[in-house]
Amino acid sequence: METAALTSQKVHRVYTLLKLTYGLVPIVAGLDKFTNLLTDWDKYLNPSLAQMLPFSAHTFMMIVGVIEIIAGLIVLARPAIGAYIVMAWLAAIALTLLTGKGYLDVAVRDLVMAIGAYSLATLARTEGRPKAQEAGSGVQFSRG
Secondary structure (H helix, E strand, O other): OOOOHHHHHHHHHHHHHHHHHHHHEEEEHHHHHHOOOOOOHHHOOHHHHHHHHHOHHHHHHHHHHHHHHHHHHHHHHOOOHHHHHHHHHHHHHHHHHOOOOOOOOHHHHHHHHHHHHHHHHHHHHHHHOOOHHHHHHHHOOOOO
């Protein structure tokens, strides 16, 4: 039988992995909006949306990059808040892709990633609780 301490360690490892993933991936993707080393990000912008912009699609994607970098930094600093921001951002991207030009596979991946971000937000709320609040939960989480 697994002890509460061992379960706590496993949960903390998962929490840390999710925090790093949802913190670093938006930062890397945001930075890449300026270099396009990973992909040509402009092609993912819904053409209908691009036509409504007062500036180029590339400028818009660089603004998106700044937002993603900030979101990633918030996840690393305050995961309970940042994870919800990333979750909403990923869901919005997926909706934009679903109404766009055939990037359904990317939209589905973004929705799955949004679920992962929600999982991080849920764990982050639990990770921050003092042990006294968790006494009735059967599992005690430690920060170390």
